[in-house]
Amino acid sequence: MTTVQNPSQLEADRPDGAIGVWHATRRSRLASGARFALPALLVIFIIVFSILEPATFPTLSNFTTILSTQSVLALVALGALLTLIIGEFDLSLGAQMGLAAILLPGLTAHGVLSIPVGIIVSIAVTMLVGLANGLLVAKLKVNSFIATIGTAALIGAVMLAYSGGSAIFDGVPPELLLIASFAPLGIPGPVLYVAVISVLVWLFLKRTPLGRYMSAVGGSKDAARLSGINTERVTIITFVLAGALTGIGGVIMAGQLGSGNPAVGPSFLLPAFAAAFLGATAYTVGQFNVWGTITAVVTLATGVAGLNLMGLPNWVEPAFNGIALLTAVAVTRYLRGKPL
Incomplete structure (x- = not known):
């Protein structure tokens, strides 16, 4: 005797059925909550390093130096x-x-x-x-x-x-x-x-035909x-x-x-891509965007500056950027619904 399964059960068993919908819904919720995770991380860095290094980190001179030195990377x-x-x-x-x-x-x-x-x-x-x-x-x-x-x-x-x-x-x-x-x-x-x-650049990407064509090509x-x-x-x-x-x-x-x-030059490549991918997890989640990229540059620089002020060795910066790049690529691809 042939047993006919419940249609809802059949749909749930399909990879692109209920399970796929559940994954898509979870990604959507994560994306919504992740929009401001990067700027929140920046705020956390500022607070933590200000507590750990109160004499050197929370100063106008330090913040000005961070922003100025990261202009080329941006x-x-x-x-x-x-x-x-x-x-x-x-x-x-x-x-x-x-x-x-x-x-x-x-x-x-x-x-x-x-x-x-x-x-x-x-x-x-x-x-x-x-x-x-x-x-x-x-x-x-x-x-x-x-x-x-x-x-x-x-x-x-x-x-x-x-x-x-x-x-x-x-x-x-x-x-x-x-x-x-x-x-x-x-x-x-x-x-x-x-x-x-x-x-x-933001106006170019958002307000010009060529900017929209670039998104279409991508x-x-x-x-x-x-x-x-x-x-x-x-x-x-x-x-x-x-x-x-x-x-x-x-x-x-x-x-x-x-x-x-x-x-000078080659050392900027890794942190630049780390910032671009990390920026895709912020504001317009899953999409490469200007303000996410700039926020990522400042966040990475703030983290590295704080760790350096704590006296950690010089290999911390490339390690920090490498971890950020790997994490950002994984998170971005997941939120965009692509396999890792």
Whole structure:
């Protein structure tokens, strides 16, 4: 005799039935509650480290230093954000930032170029690198991991050849420091740069057709193509814009150092991606977003600064960033309903 199961039982036994609905509901509830988990973590860091290090941590000088020193990382993270939105990775962003940071002092040393012209040329070079990355990915269909790893290696070689492996400081105009040292109303210039650029990037992503096309391409290239979007053009422009942001970051770095250091750059890549992925767990959960990324940069920097003030060794920072990246990727993929 054949037994007919209850339809509701059959639905519950299906992976995409009641169990799937339950998982989706749980993800939705977690996402709703997670929106402000990252800023809450920032507040917790501030409170805990203020208690543990009352003489050094809760000071205006410390907070100003954190925000100012993280301005370059914030711009590299915004560059990573743009490429992640279209579903690609640019692993040359740190190298691009380092390239601009060494080009500007080199080009302006001994008065070869004025500082404004040097800034324009440095940013233009990183935009050309972004263009090359975009063409490799969009036109030649090279995987973005492979393409940008290769680009990063080439940039590293160019930097070593240009600098001879040594810092560039001879003949660099002292006025270069004004890029980062001026502080209207006591607000460090780099903080103002990041604030303005963040607003512009947010408006671009939310209020312009190209910004919406980028989200569509990241959602599904095939669907975007069928809807009439030129996905190749969007991809190329995105990589160019990411290059522009990292170029600006390199200019600020040069202004902070007052010289060119060929070792600067690659170390920014991991924390930049950690911030972008961690930012996707905040505000607009499951989506890469500007304000989540900026909050993540500040949160990571605050945590690292607090741990350093407690006298922990220098390996804490990369370990902290690595754990943050792994956690953020796992949480983001879960909240977006994708397998880990």
